[in-house]
Amino acid sequence: MIKLKLKFQEIVNNLLFYKKIIIIFLIINSYNLFSQNNCKVNYTVIPTGGSFENNDDVKKSKISNRFQGVDEALKRLNYQLIIKNDQSYYHQINNLGLNEKVDKTAKNLAGTSEFLKKNRLEIIKIINFSQEVFYVKTKLNNDWNLINETKYINGYLCFKATQQKSLPLKKEKKYEVIAWYCPKLPFQNGPKEFGGLPGLILELQDGRITYLANKIDLSLNQEMTIKKVDKKIISEEEFNKIYEDRMKNLIDNLSKN
Amino acid sequence: MKKMLFTAIALVAFAGTSIVNAKEDLIRTKPCMQVYMETYDECADLGMDAADCTSEANAAYGECLSGN
Numbered sequence: 001m002i003k004l005k006l007k008f009q010e011i012v013n014n015l016l017f018y019k020k021i022i023i024i025f026l027i028i029n030s031y032n033l034f035s036q037n038n039c040k041v042n043y044t045v046i047p048t049g050g051s052f053e054n055n056d057d058v059k060k061s062k063i064s065n066r067f068q069g070v071d072e073a074l075k076r077l078n079y080q081l082i083i084k085n086d087q088s089y090y091h092q093i094n095n096l097g098l099n100e101k102v103d104k105t106a107k108n109l110a111g112t113s114e115f116l117k118k119n120r121l122e123i124i125k126i127i128n129f130s131q132e133v134f135y136v137k138t139k140l141n142n143d144w145n146l147i148n149e150t151k152y153i154n155g156y157l158c159f160k161a162t163q164q165k166s167l168p169l170k171k172e173k174k175y176e177v178i179a180w181y182c183p184k185l186p187f188q189n190g191p192k193e194f195g196g197l198p199g200l201i202l203e204l205q206d207g208r209i210t211y212l213a214n215k216i217d218l219s220l221n222q223e224m225t226i227k228k229v230d231k232k233i234i235s236e237e238e239f240n241k242i243y244e245d246r247m248k249n250l251i252d253n254l255s256k257n
Numbered sequence: 258m259k260k261m262l263f264t265a266i267a268l269v270a271f272a273g274t275s276i277v278n279a280k281e282d283l284i285r286t287k288p289c290m291q292v293y294m295e296t297y298d299e300c301a302d303l304g305m306d307a308a309d310c311t312s313e314a315n316a317a318y319g320e321c322l323s324g325n
Binding site: 058061062066104105108109111112127128130167168169170173175206207208240247251 | 296305307316
């Protein structure tokens with residue numbers, strides 16, 4: 001009887017020991033899960049609909065000849081989004097131009113500006129204009145429509161979301177932006193100024209250009225540097241004023257006789 | 258932009274020494290100004306922002322000036 005009691009006590013002790021181990025394992029695991037605040041994503045660029053050059057509107061454009069070869073040049077572009085805690089930095093990462101002219105056009109089409117997100121609401125667009133760099137505070141458009149459509153991107157299940165956006169220089173013209181976000185990757189972030197969805201944006205169709213995630217690095221110990229704001233941040237209105245003044249001066253000078 | 262600025266500065270400096278030559282230069286540059294404006298406007302229609310439209314228009318202007 002005593003032996004049986006001792007055996008029972010041993011089993012209980014073993015169970016308590018394993019319970020402790022399981023609890024420690026769960027704590028470590030949940031710590032890893034919740035400390036997953038860092039991420040590095042590379043985006044490749046593809047023309048929306050497969051071709052920019054053969055798009056009807058582009059073919060009708062008075063400057064369609066400027067876009068010869070741009071489809072291939074777009075595919076050579078790569079952008080990177082670095083997310084570290086609440087901050088992120090989106091920028092172009094390669095500069096491998098085979099044909100300088102068409103590569104420059106491709107870069108202009110896909111966007112040369114960089115984006116710093118200091119938190120979910122504060123977005124700074126870093127604009128290189130007139131041989132000067134401007135840090136311009138940009139508004140986040142969080143007005144997404146969540147659509148019940150899914151597809152897999154890089155093995156991740158993604159959901160569709162859309163929003164209306166105006167052309168930057170022709171506000172009266174609107175178009176639909178389509179984002180595919182992945183709830184399994186809990187970062188409310190994405191390419192350019194976009195984000196605010198319940199998961200990382202792995203594909204963004206912004207007009208005639210689509211940004212597609214082709215490499216997602218979630219390793220916790222990687223070195224990641226977020227660009228520091230080393231200049232005065234100005235509002236969009238202030239930048240527009242500077243822009244208009246410089247353009248006016250330039251055109252006035254050229255038109256003088 | 259660099260080329261445009263250069264052209265603008267060059268025009269002003271040139272006008273001081275020879276107005277006739279400056280006018281001739283302006284006639285030569287005006288079609289390129291049209292190229293600049295046209296490129297800027299088309300880029301705006303294609304959804305590019307102010308800085309990228311300017312960069313593209315400037316490239317078109319430079320190519321026009323150099324006869325490419």
